[in-house]
Amino acid sequence: MEIAATSTVTLSPPQSRQFSHTFSRSLRSLPSLRFNLSFQSTSLRVSATSSMSAFAAEKLSPETFLDKKESGILHFVKYHGLGNDFILVDNRDSSEPKVTQEQAVKLCDRNFGVGADGVIFAMPGTNGADYTMRIFNSDGSEPEMCGNGVRCFARFIAEIENLQGKHSFTMHTGAGLIVPQIQDDGQVKVDMGEPILRAEDVPTRLVGNRGESVVAAELVVDGVSWIVTCVSMGNPHCITFGTKDGQDLRVDELKLSEIGPKFEHHEMFPARTNTEFVEVLSRSHLKMRVWERGAGATLACGTGACALVVAAVLEGRTDRKCTVDLPGGPLEIEWKEEDNHIYMTGPADLVFYGSALL
Numbered sequence: 001m002e003i004a005a006t007s008t009v010t011l012s013p014p015q016s017r018q019f020s021h022t023f024s025r026s027l028r029s030l031p032s033l034r035f036n037l038s039f040q041s042t043s044l045r046v047s048a049t050s051s052m053s054a055f056a057a058e059k060l061s062p063e064t065f066l067d068k069k070e071s072g073i074l075h076f077v078k079y080h081g082l083g084n085d086f087i088l089v090d091n092r093d094s095s096e097p098k099v100t101q102e103q104a105v106k107l108c109d110r111n112f113g114v115g116a117d118g119v120i121f122a123m124p125g126t127n128g129a130d131y132t133m134r135i136f137n138s139d140g141s142e143p144e145m146c147g148n149g150v151r152c153f154a155r156f157i158a159e160i161e162n163l164q165g166k167h168s169f170t171m172h173t174g175a176g177l178i179v180p181q182i183q184d185d186g187q188v189k190v191d192m193g194e195p196i197l198r199a200e201d202v203p204t205r206l207v208g209n210r211g212e213s214v215v216a217a218e219l220v221v222d223g224v225s226w227i228v229t230c231v232s233m234g235n236p237h238c239i240t241f242g243t244k245d246g247q248d249l250r251v252d253e254l255k256l257s258e259i260g261p262k263f264e265h266h267e268m269f270p271a272r273t274n275t276e277f278v279e280v281l282s283r284s285h286l287k288m289r290v291w292e293r294g295a296g297a298t299l300a301c302g303t304g305a306c307a308l309v310v311a312a313v314l315e316g317r318t319d320r321k322c323t324v325d326l327p328g329g330p331l332e333i334e335w336k337e338e339d340n341h342i343y344m345t346g347p348a349d350l351v352f353y354g355s356a357l358l
């Protein structure tokens with residue numbers, strides 16, 4: 001391993017922890033994935049007196065590392081939306097993702113890779129949209145949609161297209177057309193479209209109990225009867241406020257890593273599912289923890305926050321406009337009666353620029 005670095009980096013917690021974690025990981029030799037990081041992040045207030053590069057290469061000098069450029073180096077930018085973090089790839093010149101699903105798994109690994117909940121590709125627009133977004137989860141599977149990812153995508157486009165101020169564009173996703181708008185304060189407001197409630201389309205094998213929708217229905221998981229509502233935001237969500245015995249959830253007490261996978265792989269969900277465990281704080285304030293399909297426990301899930309407000313309204317628990325507290329911070333969600341669309345507003349932040357030799 002060879003390191004060429006002369007730099008001064010000033011960070012304040014908690015970003016400093018994340019930075020040093022990522023940087024120290026970058027120094028390790030990796031069997032089939034090596035990366036070089038050059039940091040220039042205003043959101044982290046990194047000040048470098050000279051450029052920094054770390055070569056995590058077994059026998060490569062900086063020159064040979066750079067020679068490898070031709071054989072496949074990936075430049076990326078890491079973003080996060082409330083701690084739900086993604087590797088963003090500029091894929092505007094091709095409709096084929098520059099990273100395979102297997103490579104995405106390695107890149108997302110928090111010990112042997114860059115570390116992320118997913119890899120997102122900014123691709124040429126299709127169906128009349130300005131851009132297309134595709135995403136691979138950290139397990140390599142490809143979901144239809146990602147709410148926090150859309151906000152990160154919008155900020156990434158603004159960065160690489162050098163857009164300033166308020167901007168709106170259209171994105172084609174597996175969930176159809178999505179419209180993010182960057183606000184003057186840097187937050188991103190996203191028209192997430194309409195929720196899908198028909199059981200078969202979510203998809204769930206649970207039988208519709210309110211028309212064709214599954215609302216406050218019983219689902220037995222590991223011998224316990226949970227009350228669930230099923231909503232798709234393009235991707236499937238199972239939302240629960242508690243068990244049949246009437247006990248409301250206290251999400252902080254939940255053993256998420258034990259129960260989460262049992263929902264994800266339940267036979268009632270043929271495409272697996274994301275699951276949101278929700279506590280109602282008031283008619284306009286909810287608190288949730290999420291177990292994501294293909295990514296496990298994450299700090300935030302945008303589509304999940306939208307889906308749980310729909311579930312809360314359908315179950316008569318809240319009004320249509322709510323603040324949702326996620327482990328990584330709050331999102332503002334509104335399910336508008338006029339157009340049946342859901343609007344999500346929240347932050348997206350640049351973490352660092354990096355390069356990976358695939």
Ligand SMILES: N[C@@H](CCC[C@H](N)C(=O)O)C(=O)O
Nearest residue numbers: 143146147148235301302303
């Ligand atoms: N974190 C995302 C959802 C990402 C996709 C999800 N894991 C799935 O497989 O459906 C969000 O913010 O919506």
